[in-house]
Amino acid sequence: MMFLRKQLPIILAFLTGILLWLQAYVPAKPASDALTSFTQSWAVILSAAALLLGILSAVQHHMTKIKLHRKGHAYSYITLAAFALTFIAGFFWRPFPGFAEKNIAEGSFFMWIFDNIFTPLAATMFSLLAFFIASAAFRAFRARSFEATALLIAGCIVMLGRVPIGELIPLPGGHDLSDVASWIMNVPNSAAQRAIMFGVILSQVAISIRIIFGIERTYMGGSD
Amino acid sequence: MHKLAKIILNLDRRIIYSIVMLCVAVPLIRPFGLPFRVTPEVQDGFELIESLHKGDVIVISADYGPSAEAETHPMYVALLHQCFRKGVRPVILTLIPDGPGLASRGLADVLNFSDPQTQQQPYKDFVAGQDYVFLGYKTGSQAIMIGIGQGFTGTFPTDYNGTETASMQIFRDAPKLSDTKCVFDIASVGLPEYWIPYGTERAGIPFIVSCTAVSAPQYYPYYTAGQATGLIGGMKGAAEYEKLVDMAAITGNDGPATKGLDAQSAVHVFIILAIVIANFFYVIDRRRPLSGGVA
DSSP states (O other), rough: OIIIIIIIHHHHHHHHHHHHHHHHOOOOHHHHHHHHHHHHHHHHHHHHHHHHHHHHHHHHHHHHHTTTOOOOOHHHHHHHHHHHHHHHHHHSSOOTSSSSSTSSSSHHHHHHHHHHHHHHHHHHHHHHHHHHHHHHHHHHHHOSSSHHHHHHHHHHHHHTTSGGGGGGGGGGEEHHHHHHHHHHIIIIIEEEEEEEEEHHHHHHHHHHHHHHSSSSGGGGGGGO | OOOHHHHHHHHOHHHHHHHHHHHHHHHHSSSSOOOOOOOOOHHHHHHHHHHHOTEEEEEEEEEEEEGGHHHHHHHHHHHHHHHHHHHHHEEEEEESOOOOHHHHHHHHHHHHHOTTHHHHHTTTTOTTTTTTTEEEESSSSSHHHHHHHHHHHOOOOOOSSSSSSTTHHHHHHOOOOGGGGOOOEEEEESSSSHHHIIIIIHHHHEEEEEEEETTTGGHHHHHHHTSSSSSEEEEHHHHHHHHTTTHHHHSSSOOOHHHHHHEEEEEEEHHHHHHHHHHHHHHHOOOOOOOOOOO
């Protein structure tokens, strides 16, 4: 049992890591393509399995919530009912009366759910951000320090410069505010983003090496 | 003055919400029609597609869902119009689960588009698998990018409607990613960062990214380094693309992104005014402890 829980995942992580690493360095094209094809198939299978695991985990979470009558468990009924309905709409082998013959085609019941329930709900959730951002900007965006003031000024320039009104605000030299916003995005922003990117990628390399050699084991659910 | 500062700094959030609502609603009902220029990053993307020839194949990765529809979907529709008008053949796929709905609807809308002047449907004779193909969604984003680098039909044995891809003309002409002319990723998620190393750099083809305004800054390094030929950020970028494609002439109306720009301008101006006013009164009132509210 200990072998299955501890040693086997480390062996699998080591072999998979080495295999994927080798894949990039195999000079013979047929062998490299075969290896790529093999690992790609596995990646798709594992990704699909992870999706299934995610669904099962979400269902289990809401079932437990309902069973234990936790706070807000009424919403879990709605989540599970919506999940079941969408699942049936997409997978049911017969067309729903009054809808298109194929269950995921335009005019199907599945697409009706997508167009009339999912789309408005998702758009509403995202739209609410504008209200929260406006309120938060009013209450929290303060020029308390030099850094906060610099951020505030840059933010205001980019916000105005990235909409048409920015082009109506003239600056000396025949420029306008949108030119300043473009410069901020192309020069300081690019430089900072690139630095962050290099940092993240170097960290990923370090973590990958730690996982391959079994030093990093937190993915198994335990600590180092 | 301190009293006024106290009132302003503790302004009921419902007043702010109401002003935001007005800033969105009024310009949508009565547009101001603010003029705007096309930025170089959008122009570059547009010109790459314009430089293609009839029959060329491109990949459109429609990686956005309904939450980002306002910013990204107009771009997708304008791009399809541009492709179909030029005879460029798109291979459309999506790498996020909520992507197929909008991608298939947008494709159907453009295919069924009726010219308001001639009342004809210019794309109604287009054949799936020959003039375009919609592959739908498949899980495993990076693996899919690597997979189509080896062959479309092996990774997607069937299209969205269940038709076998092996017999499709479009994949006989462009069997793998390197046989296409570019990848155009319209994304509300971080997939463009994967398309470059796993897709376009391996295949040696150009890459264009279209994304939400909030994620645009992270793609500027790729644009400045030349790894992304074009960068179309947010609703403004989509409106610029609509202008270049001349959606007003095609459909008889401004595109949805162009229509939304006035509302976006109004909200941005309000937010900046709110920040300036709040900071002004904050300076006046800074000796007092700030009374917090709920965002």
